[in-house]
Amino acid sequence: MSLAQTPLVNVVTPVYNGARYLASCIESVLGQAYQNWEYIIVDNCSTDDSLEIAQSYARREPRIRVHSNQEHLGAVANWNYSVSQISSQSQLCKVLHADDWLFPECLQRMVEAAQAHPSAAIVSSYVLLEKNFSDRPTPERSVLNAEFPYSTQLQPGRELGRSYLLGDVYLTFAPSTILIRCDSIRRRDRLYDDSTGIYAALDRQVALELLENGDFAFVHQVLVGAREHVASLTSKINQHSLRYPETLRLLRRFGHIYLSDAEYDLRWKHAISVYSSFLGRSVFARRKKGFWSFHREQLREFGSPIRFFALPTHAAREVWRILTGPLILRPALDPRAASPPPDRSPRSSRLDPVHRPSPAKDES
Secondary structure (H helix, E strand, C coil): CCHHHCCCEEEEEEECCCHHHHHHHHHHHHCCCCCCEEEEEEECCCCCCHHHHHHHHHHHCCCEEEEECCCCCCHHHHHHHHHHCCCCCCCEEEECCCCCEECCCHHHHHHHHHHHCCCEEEEEEEEEEEEECCCCCCCEEEEECCCCCCCCCEECHHHHHHHHHHCCCCCCCCHHHCEEEHHHHHCCCCCCCHHHCCCCCHHHHHHHHHHCCCEEEEEEEEEEEEEEECCCHHHHHHHCCCHHHHHHHHHHHHHHHHCCHHHHHHHHHHHHHHHHHHHHHHHHHCCCHHHHHHHHHHHHHCCCCCCHHHHHHHHHHHHHHHHHCCHHHHHHHCHHHHCCCCCCCCCCCCCCHHHCCCCCCCCC
């Protein structure tokens, strides 16, 4: 098949102070086996060498376009602006954050899946996650999406959305990990809508919106690499424990679309219970006043205000659960364990996968 017969893919990288990994990110696009792409890099007033790095590549490769914002935008605003720059001729869009990378066959295999399954609104794959929150030379590595059924190449969107909200499937929808159709972007005022009050889980919100009327194609191959590090927005978000209130917001936003009334009620009660257990563990973490004020407001929004007289009960239940459970759970008594670990991996929270925090990145 000639280049003219293949669909144009727009790769989009919003970047803010991403110089550390940006060259590696760009090189991964240049190294793609699939050649019909255009690469858009939007620098959000970086104070490091990000813009210079991007421009140096653009001078050598005409398929790279670099835009420099005149004023600094918020993270979500910059993501939306970056995606709005896609070509009118492009059919598929691959967001790639500046600290992530693509394996050489990524675009080729994902485009093939999109062409083989015209009903697919999203194409995904296995993802290699590298976590490094210290100066260790070797990061911790794991593979995301590994539990997606190997026999499945296409899953109906409504079916997947239901399974996800019920906690039966473990997937990441981080922007760098999926390919989406440009028509889906053009039909929306903005791809990432933070007016819903959802921020850390914006990627999951977008996926669940797209899956209402589209299907999910999957390539059983590691095609994307993602990094999570001390400077990433993911780690900053996890420090604030947004996973708990944002799980409730996702359920409130999508529960009645994908779930029956009975399923919704059960998941809502479960989410409130898990949130309460987290607050019980937080008693041991000597949280500051701002932490309790934040979560008081969150739960008040959902009609489940914190009852401080009940916190000792939740704390006691957590102690009992830990002491009577497997030994591996006992380190949770350490105050540092009161916050869930940065989590883009299916290895944690298996009993409560719907609460997995979003892998938002550090671009803003």
